Amino acid sequence: MTTRAQEPDYPWVLLSLLAGFAFLWPAVMNGMPFLFYDTPGYLGGANALAHGLWDAPLDWTAAPVMLGRSIYYGAFLYISLLTGSFWPAAIAQAMVSGFCVVTFLRYFLPIRATAILVGAAILGVALLTLTSLPFFSSFMMPDLFSGLALLSATALLLFWRQDHWHRRAFWIGVTAAAALFHPTNVPILSAVVVMGLIFCALLRMPRPWAAAGVVMLAASTGMVGELIFSAGVNHALGHPPIRPPFVTARLTADGPGTRYLKETCPDNGFLLCRYAARLPLPSDHFLWSKSSVDGVFRSAPPEERRQLAADEPRFVIATLRHLPVQTVGALFIGARKQLTRNRLNEFNYGWIERQFFHNNMPAAVVADVAQTRAYRLAMPTRDLSWLGRNLAAIATIICLWAMVDRRIDRRLRLAVAMILTGVLVNAFICGGLSGAHDRYQARVLWLLPWTAYLAIAAWALRTRSPATPPA
Numbered sequence: 001m002t003t004r005a006q007e008p009d010y011p012w013v014l015l016s017l018l019a020g021f022a023f024l025w026p027a028v029m030n031g032m033p034f035l036f037y038d039t040p041g042y043l044g045g046a047n048a049l050a051h052g053l054w055d056a057p058l059d060w061t062a063a064p065v066m067l068g069r070s071i072y073y074g075a076f077l078y079i080s081l082l083t084g085s086f087w088p089a090a091i092a093q094a095m096v097s098g099f100c101v102v103t104f105l106r107y108f109l110p111i112r113a114t115a116i117l118v119g120a121a122i123l124g125v126a127l128l129t130l131t132s133l134p135f136f137s138s139f140m141m142p143d144l145f146s147g148l149a150l151l152s153a154t155a156l157l158l159f160w161r162q163d164h165w166h167r168r169a170f171w172i173g174v175t176a177a178a179a180l181f182h183p184t185n186v187p188i189l190s191a192v193v194v195m196g197l198i199f200c201a202l203l204r205m206p207r208p209w210a211a212a213g214v215v216m217l218a219a220s221t222g223m224v225g226e227l228i229f230s231a232g233v234n235h236a237l238g239h240p241p242i243r244p245p246f247v248t249a250r251l252t253a254d255g256p257g258t259r260y261l262k263e264t265c266p267d268n269g270f271l272l273c274r275y276a277a278r279l280p281l282p283s284d285h286f287l288w289s290k291s292s293v294d295g296v297f298r299s300a301p302p303e304e305r306r307q308l309a310a311d312e313p314r315f316v317i318a319t320l321r322h323l324p325v326q327t328v329g330a331l332f333i334g335a336r337k338q339l340t341r342n343r344l345n346e347f348n349y350g351w352i353e354r355q356f357f358h359n360n361m362p363a364a365v366v367a368d369v370a371q372t373r374a375y376r377l378a379m380p381t382r383d384l385s386w387l388g389r390n391l392a393a394i395a396t397i398i399c400l401w402a403m404v405d406r407r408i409d410r411r412l413r414l415a416v417a418m419i420l421t422g423v424l425v426n427a428f429i430c431g432g433l434s435g436a437h438d439r440y441q442a443r444v445l446w447l448l449p450w451t452a453y454l455a456i457a458a459w460a461l462r463t464r465s466p467a468t469p470p471a
Contacts, residue, residue: 027090039140159411192422281295388445
């Protein structure tokens with residue numbers, strides 16, 4: 001019988017490469033990888049750094065230097081653009097996706113060629129036609145890495161002891177990249193680690209303390225990376241970058257923050273009292289509108305922006321103490337809204353996106369974008385969104401069954417529980433603290449049908465061949 005140590009890697013490497021190329025189908029259909037409002041924000045910092053290092057031209061619109069737009073992901077995109085297009089970045093993301101999915105698949109399916117072929121076919125069809133993974137693999141935003149981070153943390157926690165060093169290094173690299181590329185991935189990873197340890201205790205499995213430490217250490221690279229970036233900006237400009245007050249915008253939009261201001265201003269001492277008459281505003285307007293009518297943060301002078309950002313921790317605590325039930329309730333309402341917002345709207349460009357691209361991107365890039373199907377609103381996102389939502393609903397039921405069915409391997413049950421936890425935590429962090437947007441949940445929605453497929457396939461193959469060890 002073939003053992004794990006004897007099992008050749010090349011069929012899996014080939015399958016990973018094929019999956020990676022297959023995940024590029026939305027970009028191929030579109031004519032180029034997909035861009036978004038925030039893409040210039042990521043590229044702007046990297047472009048400015050390149051300008052300072054070797055006098056590279058400033059092709060991307062300069063924006064205020066802020067935390068939350070990772071210069072590390074921006075550098076990844078900028079290196080791709082040095083070749084003349086976004087295609088290298090999209091190919092790299094798709095390949096990482098392919099290797100993550102196939103490597104995770106190996107843990108639970110038997111080593112038989114028929115199982116590999118059938119499993120790969122079913123998995124490929126599900127992922128390529130009914131999930132959001134190929135779209136986010138082709139998206140020039142770091143959202144893809146939120147879902148991949150859930151896989152990497154789960155793999156490290158469950159299989160640290162048995163994995164070879166190169167596979168450990170791969171998962172650590174994915175985890176660290178996710179933490180560096182977007183700050184929301186750090187609390188998501190932390191929550192998965194905590195829940196993984198709790199589930200291990202409930203299932204009477206050994207607690208993976210060493211692996212948990214490795215995941216948290218990899219996740220901490222996100223915070224260290226921000227500190228390095230802040231120090232660099234402070235050295236270059238004489239002041240640190242600003243973190244936009246996302247939670248303040250959310251609290252005022254949902255009501256508790258606005259009510260607190262109206263009941264306590266001006267005695268509370270917050271600068272936000274000057275803007276209380278404009279509130280409540282939609283959170284995106286609060287943060288990004290430059291109008292003095294329906295904007296706050298971007299419409300304020302630079303020093304007031306800095307003060308609004310600095311006031312956020314105190315403002316959140318003060319609002320929570322003043323209106324605890326309403327504030328916590330708003331968090332849950334935001335999470336519920338986020339769970340139901342998971343369409344693929346960002347992959348067709350409406351008139352607002354088209355105008356933004358024309359105003360904030362180089363003319364050559366805009367000319368390429370204008371030739372795409374997304375620019376003509378011709379990507380099949382509506383039907384795929386409908387199919388994806390319904391498939392995810394069915395998959396959630398299957399995942400809940402897999403968590404409690406004792407016929408399923410305990411580590412697979414634990415993997416399902418950890419991934420479900422991550423999907424739920426993602427909704428709370430994004431919807432509850434920032435605001436419900438389709439891409440925030442769609443970026444991890446593909447994990448539900450894929451995990452459900454994995455549970456069914458592993459259970460069925462184990463039932464047919466109970467003595468066959470997992471790969």
